[in-house]
Amino acid sequence: MTAEITITKPDDWHLHLRDGDALNATVAFTARQFQRAIIMPNLAQPITSAELATAYRDRILDALPAGSNFQPLMTLYLTNNASIEDIRQAALNEHVFAAKLYPAGATTNSTNGVTDVAALAPVLDEMQRSNLPLLVHAEVTDANIDIFDREQAFIDKYLLNIRRDFPELRIVLEHATTQQAVDFVMANDHTAATLTPQHLLFNRNDLLAGGIRPHNYCLPILKRETHRLALVKAAISGNPKFFLGTDSAPHATNTKESACGCAGCFTAHAAMELYTEVFEREGALDKLEGFSSFFGPDFYRLPRNEQKITLVKESWSAPDAYSFNSQTLTPFRQETPLLWALK
Ligand code: DOR
Ligand code: ZN
Numbered sequence: 001m002t003a004e005i006t007i008t009k010p011d012d013w014h015l016h017l018r019d020g021d022a023l024n025a026t027v028a029f030t031a032r033q034f035q036r037a038i039i040m041p042n043l044a045q046p047i048t049s050a051e052l053a054t055a056y057r058d059r060i061l062d063a064l065p066a067g068s069n070f071q072p073l074m075t076l077y078l079t080n081n082a083s084i085e086d087i088r089q090a091a092l093n094e095h096v097f098a099a100k101l102y103p104a105g106a107t108t109n110s111t112n113g114v115t116d117v118a119a120l121a122p123v124l125d126e127m128q129r130s131n132l133p134l135l136v137h138a139e140v141t142d143a144n145i146d147i148f149d150r151e152q153a154f155i156d157k158y159l160l161n162i163r164r165d166f167p168e169l170r171i172v173l174e175h176a177t178t179q180q181a182v183d184f185v186m187a188n189d190h191t192a193a194t195l196t197p198q199h200l201l202f203n204r205n206d207l208l209a210g211g212i213r214p215h216n217y218c219l220p221i222l223k224r225e226t227h228r229l230a231l232v233k234a235a236i237s238g239n240p241k242f243f244l245g246t247d248s249a250p251h252a253t254n255t256k257e258s259a260c261g262c263a264g265c266f267t268a269h270a271a272m273e274l275y276t277e278v279f280e281r282e283g284a285l286d287k288l289e290g291f292s293s294f295f296g297p298d299f300y301r302l303p304r305n306e307q308k309i310t311l312v313k314e315s316w317s318a319p320d321a322y323s324f325n326s327q328t329l330t331p332f333r334q335e336t337p338l339l340w341a342l343k
Contacts, residue, residue, distance in 0.1 A: 003313035004343070005285055009305040010272060010292035012037040014135075014174050014194045014245030016108075016264065017072075019043050019056070021325040023063045026250050029268035031070035033342060035305045038135070038245070041077035041100055042109040048077050049086055050093040057095050073097040073300075075135060079112050080119065084126045091130035097300060098133040098172070099123075103154070105141040107219045107263055108249065113137075117158045124166050133170040133300065134162075138181065139220050148204075151220050152180040163188050170299070175199065175247045177220040179230035185241050186234075192299050194245025195235050195291075197274035198265045198332060203228045214256040215330050218249065219263040235291055236284035243295040246271045252327035265332040269318055273340040274333065276311050280340070310343040 015037040017026050030037055039060065041047035047056055053074035060072040076082075076090045076099040090096040101120070102113035114120055127134055138159055139150040155173075163171065168190060173181050176193035185193045198218060203225045207216045216222065234242045248271065249264025256262050267274060272292070279288040297304050315337045321328035 004310055005276065005288065006308050006310040007289035008293035009035045009307040009309050010244060011035055011296050011305065012246050012248070012268075012271065013172070013243055013296040013300075014038055014040065014196075014247050015268070016040045016042070016247070016249040017060060018250060019059065022250065023059060025322070025324045025329065026248075026268065027060060027063045027070070028065050028068075030248070030271075031064055031068045033268070033272050033309070034070065035307065036071045036073055036302075038097060039072045039074055041075045042102060042107075044109060046077035046079070046109065046112050047075070048079055048082070048112075050076070050089040050096050053090070053096050054093065075100050077102065077112070078114055078120065078123065080115055082120070082123045084122055087123055087126040087130060087132060091127075091132045096132075098135045099127060100135040100137070100174075102137045103139060103141050106137050106139045108251075110137070117162070121165065124162060124169060128166045128169040131170075133172060135172045135174050137175075138173050147221055148223060151176075151178050155180055155184050159184065163191065172245075172299070174245060175218075175220060176231060176234075176242075177223050178227045182230045182234045182242075186239070192241045192243065192295075193234070194247070195231055195242055196245065196247045196265075197267050197271060197278070198222065198247075199228065199231055200235055200278045201274060201333070214258075214261040215265065215332060215334065217256070217261060217263055218247065218265045232278060232282060236279060236282050236287045238287050238290055240290065240295040240298060242291065243299065244275060244292045245296075250324065250329050252324050253321055253330045254327060256330065266329055267332045269322065269331045270333065270338050272309065272311060272342055273338045276340040277338070280313075311340045312343050313339065314341040315339055316341050
């Protein structure tokens with residue numbers, strides 16, 4: 001008998017869809033697997049107001065395949081110029097669900113990010129007051145800090161203070177990659193983390209040993225095995241503080257296979273397949289539904305989905321590349337077959 005698992009339709013609580021022609025190439029992958037997704041605001045022109053978020057949402061809806069009822073949940077990009085009024089408008093807007101803190105220079109399209117986290121206090125105060133969750137790219141950008149230590153350094157230098165100063169603010173430590181991130185989330189109320197497929201499946205050897213594998217390069221960078229094990233333990237623990245967020249981040253193949261390659265793994269083609277593989281390997285398939293379909297909406301105070309999806313234990317290989325406008329998009333885990341398939 002073929003093994004299969006049916007769960008409540010999941011949501012992706014961290015997703016990059018891009019804009020323009022690229023958006024047309026990406027959104028269908030996610031709409032096939034997920035009911036809703038938190039859409040990252042780091043476009044070339046960042047989404048810094050509720051008005052820009054609403055317009056971007058319309059473009060996403062226009063790019064959806066006919067008949068899809070996928071719902072994009074929009075976010076605001078915080079800059080040094082973010083105002084209390086921006087937050088009020090966002091909190092009042094029915095389509096905006098969070099605001100994202102990118103330290104300036106931390107990652108793709110983060111040049112407009114925040115350079116002075118302490119100066120953000122009035123904005124964070126308003127977010128706490130108006131119940132708008134804070135999503136954090138938790139990495140320092142200090143050139144003196146080793147890239148493998150940047151998440152822990154951000155927690156120590158900034159996140160502990162934010163947590164202390166705004167005790168009621170809901171915070172998501174996005175794409176957690178370290179034991180220290182897991183410990184921080186576990187130790188604090190109103191604090192959660194998303195976990196990506198790549199950080200659950202791979203460690204830094206998969207990026208660097210035996211040759212550089214640019215399609216496994218993302219930020220925060222893959223860490224050593226002890227950290228991967230801590231993330232897996234958190235994911236399968238049934239603790240509602242840890243939920244699904246793919247961080248699927250499409251970049252054209254040639255921009256990743258380059259002397260200075262872009263950060264981001266495109267996982268939207270097989271997101272649930274990849275997560276299911278992790279949970280099966282750990283003998284924890286009974287914990288997949290909570291992680292994928294319950295804990296995210298509970299944290300965001302949204303209803304759980306009613307539809308179901310089924311995954312079948314069936315091997316398939318992702319294609320070498322998908323088309324991406326006039327270029328190509330190389331999917332994550334292209335080189336070895338996937339073990340599960342979405343029915
Ligand atoms: O690897 C990443 N890619 N990390 C991020 O934080 C941003 C993302 C992107 O937008 O490409
Ligand atoms: Zn991201």
